[in-house]
Amino acid sequence: MSRSADVDAPLGASDPHTTTRRAARTRFAPSPTGFQHIGGYRTALFSWLLARHTGGQFLLRIEDTDTARTVPGAVEAVIDGFRWLGLEIDEGPEVGGPYGPYFQTQRRDLYLAHAEQLIAGGHAYRCFCSPERLERVREEQRSRGEPPRYDRHCRYLAPKDIAARLAEGQGYTVRLACPTTGKTIVHDALRGDIAFENASLDDRVLLKSDGLPTYHLAHAVDDHLMEITHVLRAEEWIPSAPLHVILYDALGWEPPVFAHVPDVLASQGGKKLSKRFGALPLLEYRERGYLPQAIVNYMALLGWSYDDKSNVLSLEQLIAAFDLDRVGVAPARYDEERLLWFNGYYIRQLSPEELVEQALPFMERSEAAGGLPDSVARPLDKAYAARVLHLEQERMKTLAEAPAMTSFFFERELRYEPQTLIAKHMDADRTLDGLRRSQATLEALAGWEATEMESRLRELVAELGLKPVQLFTSLRVAVTGRTVSPPLFETMETLGRDTSMQRITLAIEALAAHAG
RNA sequence: GCCCCCAUCGUCUAGCGGCCUAGGACAUCACCCUUUCAAGGUGGAGAUCACGGGUUCGAAUCCCGUUGGGGGUACCA
Numbered sequence: 156m157s158r159s160a161d162v163d164a165p166l167g168a169s170d171p172h173t174t175t176r177r178a179a180r181t182r183f184a185p186s187p188t189g190f191q192h193i194g195g196y197r198t199a200l201f202s203w204l205l206a207r208h209t210g211g212q213f214l215l216r217i218e219d220t221d222t223a224r225t226v227p228g229a230v231e232a233v234i235d236g237f238r239w240l241g242l243e244i245d246e247g248p249e250v251g252g253p254y255g256p257y258f259q260t261q262r263r264d265l266y267l268a269h270a271e272q273l274i275a276g277g278h279a280y281r282c283f284c285s286p287e288r289l290e291r292v293r294e295e296q297r298s299r300g301e302p303p304r305y306d307r308h309c310r311y312l313a314p315k316d317i318a319a320r321l322a323e324g325q326g327y328t329v330r331l332a333c334p335t336t337g338k339t340i341v342h343d344a345l346r347g348d349i350a351f352e353n354a355s356l357d358d359r360v361l362l363k364s365d366g367l368p369t370y371h372l373a374h375a376v377d378d379h380l381m382e383i384t385h386v387l388r389a390e391e392w393i394p395s396a397p398l399h400v401i402l403y404d405a406l407g408w409e410p411p412v413f414a415h416v417p418d419v420l421a422s423q424g425g426k427k428l429s430k431r432f433g434a435l436p437l438l439e440y441r442e443r444g445y446l447p448q449a450i451v452n453y454m455a456l457l458g459w460s461y462d463d464k465s466n467v468l469s470l471e472q473l474i475a476a477f478d479l480d481r482v483g484v485a486p487a488r489y490d491e492e493r494l495l496w497f498n499g500y501y502i503r504q505l506s507p508e509e510l511v512e513q514a515l516p517f518m519e520r521s522e523a524a525g526g527l528p529d530s531v532a533r534p535l536d537k538a539y540a541a542r543v544l545h546l547e548q549e550r551m552k553t554l555a556e557a558p559a560m561t562s563f564f565f566e567r568e569l570r571y572e573p574q575t576l577i578a579k580h581m582d583a584d585r586t587l588d589g590l591r592r593s594q595a596t597l598e599a600l601a602g603w604e605a606t607e608m609e610s611r612l613r614e615l616v617a618e619l620g621l622k623p624v625q626l627f628t629s630l631r632v633a634v635t636g637r638t639v640s641p642p643l644f645e646t647m648e649t650l651g652r653d654t655s656m657q658r659i660t661l662a663i664e665a666l667a668a669h670a671g
Numbered sequence: 672g673c674c675c676c677c678a679u680c681g682u683c684u685a686g687c688g689g690c691c692u693a694g695g696a697c698a699u700c701a702c703c704c705u706u707u708c709a710a711g712g713u714g715g716a717g718a719u720c721a722c723g724g725g726u727u728c729g730a731a732u733c734c735c736g737u738u739g740g741g742g743g744u745a746c747c748a
Contacts (some may be wrong), residue, residue: 186748221747286746293745302673302745318734328746332723346676355674363746394675394743417677418741425740456683458694463685483684486741490682493697504708547712609706615708629705639708 158346179274179385180213181313184374187229190426190436191236193489194389194419194428197454199414202387203242204455204477211384215247216377220367231392236437240447241470246381254381266368269376269406270361279361281327282309285318304357329362331371331402339397344385345484351397359398371398379408383656385479389667390415414422414479417458418486428489444517444555446505449498467500499552510543510548514557527558531565539564542649546641564650569636569658573669576662577629583670589619589626590633590663594656603652605644611643634663 181202185191191199204249206213215234219225230248237244246252248613256262273279282305310332313321320327334358341349361372368376378386393415423430428434435443440450460483461468461476468476477582505513517542519533520526525580527535544557545562551557563569577586616626631643636657640646647655 164675184748195688218748224747282746289746300672304673330746343676343683349675351674360746365746367746369746374748389742390676391742391748396675415676422682422742453683458683460684460695463694464696485677486685488682489685490697496697499710544692547709548707613706625706631707637707641708642696642742643706 162405163349165312165592175211177182177384179205179209180204180212180214180381180383181385182214182216182378182383184216184218184231184377185229186221186224187233188221188226190225190226190229190232191436192428192434192436193450193454193457194434196236196240196269196437196450197419197457198387198389198416200240200451200454200458201414202241202385202472202478203406203476205385205479206245207474212245212253213242213380214252215244216259216381217248218370218373219258219260219370220363220373221368222260226307231550232436232438239441240373240386240451241439242451244631248392250379259377260367261378262373263367265365266362266372266376267382270368270372273331273361273405274329277330277332279331280310280312280404280547281317281475282358282360283312283327284308285326292413302355302655305359309360310358311460316537326364328364329372329399330358330362331361333358333398339400341393341394341396341400341413344412344479345395346415347480349393349396356397356401359395360547361402371395371402375399375402375406375408378411379403379406385409385412385414387414390417398660409453414482416482417484418458420424420488422489422491426590426650433489444503444557445494445498445512446551446554449494449501452501453494457489458483467497492592495552502551502554503549504550507541507545510544513556514544517538517554518558520558525555525558527562527565531562532565535565539649546645546649563637563640565636571632571636573662573665575638576629576632576666578625581625581629585621586629587663587666587670588623589615590629590666593626593630594659594663597656597659602650605642605648608647609644629662630659633659 174627183195183199183202185195203213207212215237217230217233219230234244234247234249238495241598244250246254247257251257258556259266266421268281274281288308289305292306292308296303296306296409309347310326310330334353337353339353339356341351343349359371360369362368363524374386377383395417396413399413400410406502410529417429418425421428421434423433426432437450441447448469451470451473455477456466457470459481461481465476515535515537517525518527519535522529540561543561547557547560550560576590577583581589595614596615597608600607600611612626613623616623619626628638631646632638634640634647634650650658
């Protein structure tokens, strides 16, 4: 039996939903009309976390009913994104599952059957109105200052009239017959009850004239049939949520728990993050040298928090801690700086092996693509690259910075202004002398260890009456070509004796020539 | 226009009536460490809790209103 929406008790008012106690089946249901960005994946992450936290399942369903806007490759990209983030999908395209198919275009008979059922039950009706008439009606309403809504022209068509049009072969859509009085209550797990006047509702199209369902019908049928318990979706769905409550009721079904998660705003302006406003497709972050752990940690904290202290949280910790009750309702702003901090943090946590594994592809890219200079032979020596990367590890904010940061370890020739060899409060002559004395000191060394070089050169610094920075700056530029580098002695050790000595010799020559 | 959502440091947030002279993180500033840059450590600045009314012995926390921002208003999702 289905409750009448026109009686006093508002629809949905007494649904006693708990949020996260039972095993949750959640889903992410994107339409393949573009590429998902952080906003979309954030909602998906919350859904995934809820499923994992409760020991339930997470499914991926493709809402491809808008065939005209479907973009090739979008489905693969979504799946690739989940794989990259480390969020495994329990049921969906590619992995399959007992509730498939997971593409809505392959489920049209299901929607058709339910549409018929709704019509038979008087909860929906066929609408023969042309798009032109619809537009005209809306225009008139607007000009009168009324909210544009379907005027329900076909809702009250006589049965024989309908039969006649059908016999004629007229096309039609199927619309939901909304109650016209009373209220419908949408229970939102994050915001509580939201009340809507039924009089303000619109009899939206459930089934398009091409026989494919709109989102309203399709998602309800699928979520019910797939036994989804919690629907997490963007807050833009709140306005149509009452329709969904009515629809579930008309179908005789218990609605799932709805949680409308807040938007993620673009870093500039007050607009929602989107392709137009500051959003990058998720996989673009991979190209730019971001680590999935950083993205996940950052996204989890956009609109959700564990307590007043926790900041760094692993996926495992997130699973253990996640709770719908701690998801906020206010929109959050996308903050690149914070993401970058997380990324640097997670890069620092990488083991030497993991770091090479992750960074090598960026270094071996072509020079034009941001890799090491093309003059450097590929493939790179892994062991050497590992040592080099380890030296730069704590300075890296993204993996994509690795090539520029480490190029002097690989290049044969350095290019720099001889002037930069001279440290502050130094002159060319004293620098030249320091360099020459250093050269002799290093030459006399039996081995080539950083600690050994350091103690010998520190003795030299004292002997010359200089400050460490005065001599080491020159050596640094000589050996790396830069004023900023990893610690000098480890750098020289890694570079090797031959290269280091050769560069110091070159620096002496260059400075001598420069000083005239 | 109409409907709906939201409102604590620049940003992400903690706070669910007294623990708050509002806590943490990013960013920022200073200092320490130090061969540069980072990383790390310490400390600082930064929020009249949008505003105005209530309720209460007591409000960032509850209620109402205002303002501001956002979303929806398709045979798109």
